[in-house]
Amino acid sequence: MKAYELVVYPERCHGCGNCVVSCPVNAKHPETWGGKGPYSDDVVIRVENGVVTVVNQDLCGGCGACIEACPVNAIELVFKRK
Template sequence: MKLKNAREIEEGTVLKEGTSKKNKTGNWKTFEPVVDFDKCIHCMKCVMYCPDICIFQKNGKRGKNDLSMCKGCGICAQVCPANAIKMVKRK
């Protein structure tokens, strides 16, 4: 089942596991994370805690987000010890 947005899901619906890759849950969010790489200390906490595995690391450094998968939950901003992530309203 391919869904365009959350409103298409009826109450009580059970979705098949592993579908977020197909459904691009990033389209549903209201807020999105913006990273200040000048503040980032590359601790990788956000990488570990992101429930949608949309933050990547490259060569031991924190990389960019894949916002097409990000739900805007704000967990990354909450766990960041350097206060390097701000949640901003999506345009």
């Protein structure tokens, strides 16, 4: 189990897709460059219905690239207590 969780605040997100294209896990998919993200389950995040959605928490490496790319602070890593 990871010591952190990627959390999205949908009320802040406006679906720009910056986080999707900045994610190194998502970068292996050519469809990512449109900002919407691939429709497979082997991505961390993608934009669905106008907001970013965490698709596969287990693939997140905790690098924070998506957090840095978000202009409205809609994403954060929350560290869990042991």
